Amino acid sequence: MLQKTTFLSHSYAKPDGHTLAAYEASGGYTNARKALGMTRDAVVDEVKKAKIRGRGGAGFDCGTKWTFMPKESKKPCYLVVNADEGEPGTFKDRTIMERNPHAVVEGCIIGCFGIGAHAAYIYVRDELHLSKERLWAAIEEARAKGYLGPKPFGIDYPVEVYVQTGAGAYICGEETALLNSLEGRRGEPRYKPPFPAQVGAFGCPTTVNNLETIAVVPTVIGMGGDAFCRLSSLALFNDGGARLFGVSGHVKTPGVFECAVGLTLRELIYDLGGGILGDKQLLAVIPGGSSCPVMLADEIVNVPGDPRFEPYNGKSVLDLPLGVETFRAVGGMLGTCCAIVLSEDADPVLALHNLMRFYRHESCGQCTPCREGCGWIERILDKLVEGHATMDELDQLHRIASDITGNTICAFGDGAAQPVLSFVRKFRKQFEDYVLTGGKSQTKKLVA
């Protein structure tokens, strides 16, 4: 159901929307002040009731994650905000940092209080220079007002917020790689357990949250967790509130749109995205960043035995509300909610080739199945698009990708395998055509 909201995006159209004056004029920082007057448990309770599924891609419930932090800790605790935003197709966090940075700072104050931390590090990928500048400016403004520092709002709960930069490595978006990078190391993912809530940044208990997850927390405190949750039409699926949706690729009006959870892909592509370029047919859509399985326009929802799916069974996946659990149930993945749209003009074989070059380039190389597998896959795809691959090699694509899944330190491996497994299965005919005729009947292009 299409229902636009403006909790995060109300400032987007204002030229000065990123300033403290504009933020406070629309009620900014009243929620952090309120939260610091509550008990820590009460804050976490509101966040739990809100049913915020992590906006970073994995969709873990934010409030539940916060409860993993120790109640008492001899060591300092940290909040780490993930703004590495590198998942292909994803461009939503950047809009918050550039145009509503104070929501992040206010969210950090509440987040620190909720997990028992006194410092938050916002890890921003280095390329986002304007984002870093706006975040630092917001931090300075908030500190000058006494909202950060030893006594925020006069309350004895010190909070400091820092911006930390990466240096160009997609894998640093993975939370444990990010922690290594924050500690000044190579961004190589760590084995889990221990989980960050036990041993995170600098060996101390740490919560890693996506930037959008943190930025929405002030809204939750302001309106109450229950009310926030009920904005969503997927509350039954434990998926509450409102979030940012992005759409890119072959649509007429690509962009980021804030809506209540429950939006469908059809609404995202046709109502918000303005429909397919040149009024062509939709070929496929990758719902939430490139690590999600691709979905075809003619896929039908069929989830028997779960009454919650009754309204959707028999309908197109385009009409299934975008939620963590709804998409999991149809063999898909919601990811970051930033969809990449391919029109009938796009060649799916070239699309996969493009993505697998990315994964080969970004594998950190620690695990053999991921390091070697991504290389083998890219080389087979190189041959395929040149028209030299064999049927046997086409089958190997599937085998190599299956062998990566579940056999690696981090979820990058699964993220790299998903596109291969889904593209090769769902576009079998097009892949075979490349083997048999060098792709004669394909468009051999990506642009529409």
Place this chain on the structure above:
Amino acid sequence: MAFSLSAEQERELGRILSRYPNKMAATIPVLHLCQAANENWVSDEVIQFVADKLEVGSAHVKGVVTFYTLFNQSKPGKHQVWVCRTLSCALRGAEGILHHCEKRLKIHAGETTADGKVTLRTAECLASCGSAPMMQVDKTYHENLTAERVDEILDRLIAD
């Protein structure tokens, strides 16, 4: 010649160190600071300088430098251009933009113009997918590119 920072840059280094519980954590931000102060690349002298300042081994610093793509291990051109070519941009014509840059600058991606003005590179998704195709020039994003826009931008770099 040994590498050193100006007084203002030293103060910035001090501010960076104050944010972390230990010195090693400052490795990446301090490398960024030093790279900017060293014509945008990290030389062996820079690595030794950072290692000494942060009291970590130079092998540690070198390990970090070689992991991240944004630390240059040789001197790039005066201006750096990155053309994003990941899927959302590719669907909107990134390949054409890249070829246009290569033709205009008379170099291939990964190379620097003979006069040392411009280094052309490809990039993976730069979180600007909704305004594709796009490229980054030094610290600035240029979005919704057309061949004409690219010409204007490159002309300015070449003339600089």
